[in-house]
Amino acid sequence: MEERTPRRPRIADVAREAGVSKTAVSFAFNSPDRLAPETASRIRDVADSLGYRPHPVARMLTQRQTHTIGVLTPQALSVIFSNPFFGAFSEGVALGAEQAGYALHFISPLHGSLASAMGRATVDGVVAIGLSASHPEVEQIRAAGVPLVMVDSSALPDQPGVEINDEGGARAAADHLLGLGHRDLLVVGVEPPAPEIESEPDGTTARRMRGYVAALAARGLELPDNAVVVAPASIEGGIAAMRRAWEDGLRPTGVLAMSDAMAIGVLRAARELGLRVPEDISVVGFDDIDISQHTNPPLTTVHQPIRQKGESAVRVLLSVVERRDLPPEQLRLETRLIIRGSTGPAPRRRQEVDRARS
Amino acid sequence: MEERTPRRPRIADVAREAGVSKTAVSFAFNSPDRLAPETASRIRDVADSLGYRPHPVARMLTQRQTHTIGVLTPQALSVIFSNPFFGAFSEGVALGAEQAGYALHFISPLHGSLASAMGRATVDGVVAIGLSASHPEVEQIRAAGVPLVMVDSSALPDQPGVEINDEGGARAAADHLLGLGHRDLLVVGVEPPAPEIESEPDGTTARRMRGYVAALAARGLELPDNAVVVAPASIEGGIAAMRRAWEDGLRPTGVLAMSDAMAIGVLRAARELGLRVPEDISVVGFDDIDISQHTNPPLTTVHQPIRQKGESAVRVLLSVVERRDLPPEQLRLETRLIIRGSTGPAPRRRQEVDRARS
DNA sequence: CCGGTTTGCTAAACCGGTTTTGTAATCACC
């Protein structure tokens, strides 16, 4: 009979083999200075020869920490990962986590339930992105005693959070187009992921919209209701939104897209409609994702420090995780308009645009 | 004195409060049919009122499974996440994991050491991407008894793995250009991330190169050494590679890029050099990432089923995780050439290209 | 050489659950 199921060696196996107690083995790994040097090294040698590695789960249990932070999103991960914005954000989170020696665990609705996914997650803290403060899970997470930092959603006063100046950025974007003489604007907004969810009055979308409206109001202008069209926040969504607006008879000379992905879709749809960018139509995005500088033409957009946002979120989170008595930090990062090639002076006459259509 | 540090309720608290044993509480959650219905519901009521949730780590320890799969990359996550290829792959992995009720844990070198990161990770299995079979960690992971599926690296015969037909795809790409009359080709290859790492003879890069060479050989042609230029696998890398080749006096009419990101960089560099695509120069990518169909012009490229690759990897992994006696599965997915707008007939005379340069 | 400290290690308790084993009470059956 050969050895069957070569069980993973436990601390007791090492102890027996080395002729010491479990305690000694534990010390050899975690506080070698509490053992005689030769004992410690002998124990480690035995452990090596047995291929022993402390079981991470058991370790988590006794130490009461997992050295893992969770990234929470209300949407399925399979929807999220190919979103360049989320990728850049994750990059920032990963950087912050790596520097602090934490691993990353992604938490998304399991079998449709964020709550049960949260219940299974073994994390020391959570960075939530795209989660509104009124989301029911937020209270549950807090009740579970897990530190939470909310990103991009005006947090409760006693909660840590990281956000950006959406309104200011949007206002700058609209102002830029207005300054170039554009008066017929189209706003391409983000459709809430689930139709039954009423869009949050304090969500990113609402804040950006307020910025657009404020810029117009400052010049005594208004945004007609039909000049706002919504679609999913993707390239395809941008294409669809632009086409729909055109079919509805709208002939904007400037487009304000609430995300770069949508703006890229608008760029493409415009090209297919025979419009030249920026001669016939100007397009402004929002976010400044990596590819935006490489589109043709390069995209004028509102830059937000996406990576920094992720990194800051982790920093703020870990300060709470490691010192729970610290006051929760609230960060607000700046945005700024980056002018590239997709915007230019408004065409002189409406006819120019109409002609381009044929 | 108010209640200080409202400790998280444990199973013993619920048991005491409900006047039953720990066992009964555990049963109430995990196998309610073993209790009288009214007992079970009473226990659950008490648990609810106390806000009790079973501690996930303790649960992992006794059940000997974490319901989590790890995604392992030899590169830092902060480098990886903004890579659209990795995003799409992760999307597939996430889809497979979500369907099976598993969470996702990303494992990357912690303080530079993959081994220690792996030691801390609490996962039931690992999907490794971009890890060569000869990597020292591979043996360590197997020794730890953690099931491992390797993606994109010719796995050992007794190991599960998922790969794609790199060589065939590359051959089709080169064949396409040759069929269009191109004879002056430039291959834009991937630079190994760390200079000291010798490029794997069986890595993705090598396999694709073999495909290019095979297509040439089939027509009795050879690839001059100086027609291969390497750079990091990014848009910026593609730009740099193309510029460098041009400065070296190369005047290719067709470019074979080993990744779409690099191809997009080549597109941009070509435009800046005053070359029209595809009239003056044709560009073929590899991977078919999402944006490639939206570039200007849309990119001709070798499609590989990235998401499916991730999903398959999880499926293969979980079949081993859940039934260890199963034979390890090895998958090889197909690639196919997608012809879009970035390739066209080779220009008639070399002069045309040279003239375009001015 | 004696009381107190330090050194080097062990035994036992603990982290928070699950699972196995055990047992009293009830039920079914002949």
Added chain:
DNA sequence: GGTGATTACAAAACCGGTTTAGCAAACCGG
């Protein structure tokens, strides 16, 4: 009405570590 099976729960062992409390021997100053 005695016997064997079932039901409903409890006691104890266990998962694999860490940490606290404790103890014997060595050391140390006076």
